[in-house]
Amino acid sequence: GENVEQHPSTLSVQEGDSAVIKCTYSDSASNYFPWYKQELGKRPQLIIDIRSNVGEKKDQRIAVTLNKTAKHFSLHITETQPEDSAVYFCAASKWGYSTLTFGKGTMLLVSP
């Protein structure tokens, strides 16, 4: 089955800096890669996703890049703000299949 590795497990940045979280996956058939954000005590929520037919996708301050050859994808957050502090989970799946395999999460702390 699919295995998703996520790094780093914790990340501390200063407000305004950029943050990058990286994930690798094992199943070359995976072609859908979402990112979920979970604030303290709250439910995980989808913030951005990418399908394997594109290499990059942006939504305001967040972007995701995908390297299918190397089987890794990354989340980039620019101009970080304290409200970006949360746990971020990457996941992998095959398009048309409902189940997601999640990474273990990255705790991002943005200091003012």
Place this chain on the structure above:
Amino acid sequence: DARVTQTPRDKVTEMGQEVTMRCQPILGHNTVFWYRQTMMQGLELLAYFRNRAPLDDSGMPKDRFSAEMPDATLATLKIQPSEPRDSAVYFCASGLGTSGNHNEQFFGPGTRLTVL
């Protein structure tokens, strides 16, 4: 704003007791997932239903855990007997499955279970 709901939000029980957690998926969603979240293991998939039929429960300890969907508006996860190692946050999520444009899963608020 349709949301997945879960009850109870918090549950404290003693070892050996039965625990039942309930989930109401978003109306119209045909897939339901149960996850367990711990610091050590992250989000683990316990069970997965499509159109109320169980498709995958390989992540669930079969001897003590059971998951059902009595109808399209209710999913249940039971632990009997509960053990301290079951202490975790249990999330339910629902989605449109293959009939949707994407695989997004919508999570409920979770049930925080503490087994003493």
